[in-house]
Amino acid sequence: MVSERADVVRNRAAVLRSAETLFGHEDPSRVTLARIAQSANVGKATVLRHFGDVSGVVEAVLAPRVSALRDAALTGGPPLGPGAPAREGMHAYADALFDFVLDNRTLIRALEGRRPHAYYANPASQFWISELGRRIHAADPAADADYLAHAVFTAMRADVIDYLRLEQGMTTDRIRAGLHTLLP
Template identity: 45%
Template sequence: MTERKPRADATRNREAVLAAADTLFARCESPESVTMADIAAAAGVGKATLFRGFGDRTGLIHALYELRLAPIRRAAEEGAPPLGPATPPLQRVPALLDAVLCFKLDHRHLALALEGAGGDSPYAAEHYERWHTTLRTALEQLPGLADSGFTAHALLAATRADLVEHLVGRQGATREQLRADLAAYTARVLGAWDGRERP
């Protein structure tokens, strides 16, 4: 049996909904203010279309987040240096974290909406588990690092959307400043595990 392809109008509607949601989250004051009704109106579709296509608001947010994140994830899983798996860990880990941070900066309110959606722990979300696994795998290549799982969690904590929003939205940090601070923090963490003799 051949797999049925989505109807052309269903595909168009899905693309319109995701584009509308993307725009609304980018322009909003707070992600909580973006409703399914707002998205449906901006996309020119009925609310029933949103619920059929995505289940609920959380499902729509997940779909949009995954769509925007996919190119970075492909680069991390299959790509060339500095993100790809062939990159030495001391170069790859900072590059991965910088990519996550830049994504959160570029999609601040979408990332906030995702981290605040539903009652589940953000640490159980598929996207978080994948990033944690990717970082942990890279960290496991560093000699003598016995707590790669915890270290991956600690490093990813520095890229949480609520922290990024606090630093940028409330404290006025610039993109360049945040990237430099994260790079310096990561270097300090990894400096103890670069294969050199430690005191």
Template identity: 40%
Template structure:
């Protein structure tokens, strides 16, 4: 079964129109936050420290981002949009043109790269409040994409539920525990084995 032609749209969290000064401040804040998080660790960086490093007022920072989880979401935005663009129009098997099982495996592999490379930020964005992960726009994209591929690979399955099950395996909290207890590569193998089992047709 080839490409499913899914009706997915790129999900952007950045406003379409932004004043030049606001855009400059945004980039200064994100650059400062990224540098501080990399140097000291996310948990040891305060919003006050980010504001001071970026040269903006604390009020500006809190109004724009709310808290550190808001900063995490903003820092992840570009990485998420890059992955979304590769899913929508990149080369197969991650992009269109490959059979659904191959595309799902490629998606899980690419998502795991993104997840483990930015685990601290993803964890903060997903756990800021109960259910935060499911309110992030990108989650709806990942869920829709996986559900379409699962439905194509296993006609008649409850793809909506199975998509949530698969994405539960790549949540940041789960990934963090798996990395600590099993190591990253073993965790990757296990999650990919689950993805393979989900797209395997029933006998």
């Protein structure tokens, strides 16, 4: 196994730190590869080589958080992990996804606006939707689990949650309760 050079590892970490800082403090639509590179003190080509585009950078920043939630859902303890009654597991999973979006909404908003269907097409979202559909089906085999999984996932878009909180004055508790009413 070939290990990465120290400067490659250092540059990658600097890019990820810089991107996280920029997305945490600025309008996600204004964060560019050039700004990430400048903030990380690396060339734009370095960022392109490692991540491809801004969406690749965002996905890399989110990757450890995505893995932690995926692991908890697949192998963690109940009710989020295996072993809980189906309906309880479905609701625990919806809560975990909602919390994930709340905690990562600036990064998720950066993905939502970068390319068509980015919110739904990235591998993490495809897993979230599939797992939500599986849990909905387990809780109610007669439900249209695929449709409901997409509808509930859409209701958890970061831009939707931000709009409801900031423009409509809804509390996160109210939004969370509303999401649960969408589940069978």
